[in-house]
Structure formats: C-alpha cells, structure tokens
Amino acid sequence: MTFPRYILIQTVSFCNAHCMICPYDDTVHVQDQGYMDETIFKKIVDEASAHHGCVKQIMPYLMNEPLLDKNLVQKIEYIHQKNPQAWIHIVTNGILLDDETTESLLRSPLHSIKISMLAHRKETYEKVMGVANYDIALKRIVRFVETAQNLKGDAFVSICLTNTPGCISQYEIEEAKKFWEQKGVSYEIIPQPISRAGNVRMVKRVWQTHIIGCRSIWRDEMIHILFNGDVILCCMDWKREVVVGNVREQTIEEIWNSKQYGEIRKIIAGTTEGNQNFLCYRCEEAKSTI
8 A cells, every 4th residue: 555554653652661571671762862843743644544545543652651752632632623524533551640730631532542551460560560659559440440440431431451471370360350351341361472583582582584474463564764754664663773755855756665665574574685674574474484
C-alpha cells in the first residue's frame, strides 16, 4: 500500500518505570531524548488526514510512557478533529492515572487504552517494574477502570501482564486474572517476554541466518515515528539502527514509498540478503521457515 494504515507517534521518549523486560534503561542515556515539537506532530496528523480513506489507527505512544506528555489529551483531540475515522489507542503502565488525568482522558475522544501491569502482588510488581509505588498505582488503576466502565463501557480498557521468567508464579498469574475478570475487565497474559531484537538482556538472543518474512500483523501497514521525527523500522529498534527517513524534512508518503524502505522490505521478505547484523536477523518475530 502507498500509505500506512497504522501510525505510531512518540510524542515523548521518556518512561517513569524501569521494567526488567524492557530495553529502556539500557538506551535512554545513550541516545537523544525529548518531546516532539508541536509542528512535527501536527504535520504528521495533517498528512494522515489527507489519506483518511487509508488510515485506520493513530496511536500517540511508542517505546514510552505516553502519560508523561502533559499535552496528550490535546493531541488526542487534534487527532480526532483531523482524522475522525481513525481509532485512537494508547498503552500505559497506569501509574500516572490520578484523578485529573483520569477525568481528562475519559472525557477525550480516546477510543481504547491498554494498561500494562507486569505483576499483581506488591513485592513482585515493584521488583519487575523497578518502581516503589504499587499501592498508589493499583488504587489509581482500579479507580480508572471503574470510572471508564461507567463512562465508556467495558470494552474501553484492558489489562495486560507479561510473565517475567523467575519472578512471577503461576499462582500470582491466576490471582491477577481472577482479580481483573471479577471487575469485568478484559485481561491478557503474555506467556513470556521477547528479546526485542536482542535488546533485552535477560532474554536469550536469537539469530536467524536467513529470513522470509515477519510475523507481526502490522509489518506492511504501520509506521513508527520517534519524538525527533525519525522513522524507525519498528518498535523492536530501540537503538535506532534502521532509520528510513525523518518527517521533519520529508512526508510520510515519501518515506513509506522510498527506495531505501523498498530495499529493506526485500530483505525482510527474503528476496535479497541483508547485512548479517541487520535488526530482523536478531528478532523472534522474523520468519525463518514457511
């Protein structure tokens, strides 16, 4: 297709947690970080509006905690104003869902939100997520869920747990599942973390000598835009190894249809061979067999 159907926008590059299964702590201090300029953000959203027949979702988050953007609700409103057909979705750890944030988010045109809680018990949660505020976080998330169900319906919010090896017992997973399902919340359990193309130290790395595609359902449909306008290959590229353009100087359409992006797609499809250190050769999502 000539334009992406799904657009991920990193309006801020920071996170307030230090999760064991995330590369954030290993990359935040070795790369530029910051907040997206309003002009870049509006340029992205405005261009998407010119392709409204194609764009299905616009998601103002990427490798970050989106609620650290104090203007997130205004950005959600701008997305909806310019792209009323697009589904707006975010993923958050939920720690910052205080009363004011809850109220503003639930009054906004946000369509859905997923809350990632990597454990259910206090000791495990604080260990795995690298924070010391379990009691506050759980209280806020429960209140958010209850308020969201009243204002937006049961399908608006979901909870996700990724099983961290050696940290979470099956008993705790079942406790979490029962706790949230009793509250009428959709609950997802990811059985194990992935290495994110070798960027998570606690997960064993994979190595493919040849690839013939990608298992991601969004491989051919999603664009990933960092706070500085750089377009990276996907959300596995925490070290920004494959930058295919920058929306500050180019349009999304130019980047999406560029010769460079086309050559990368050939490598992913397996029709040409790439450098053996190419990101996808180190990713669990890469297909090595039919």
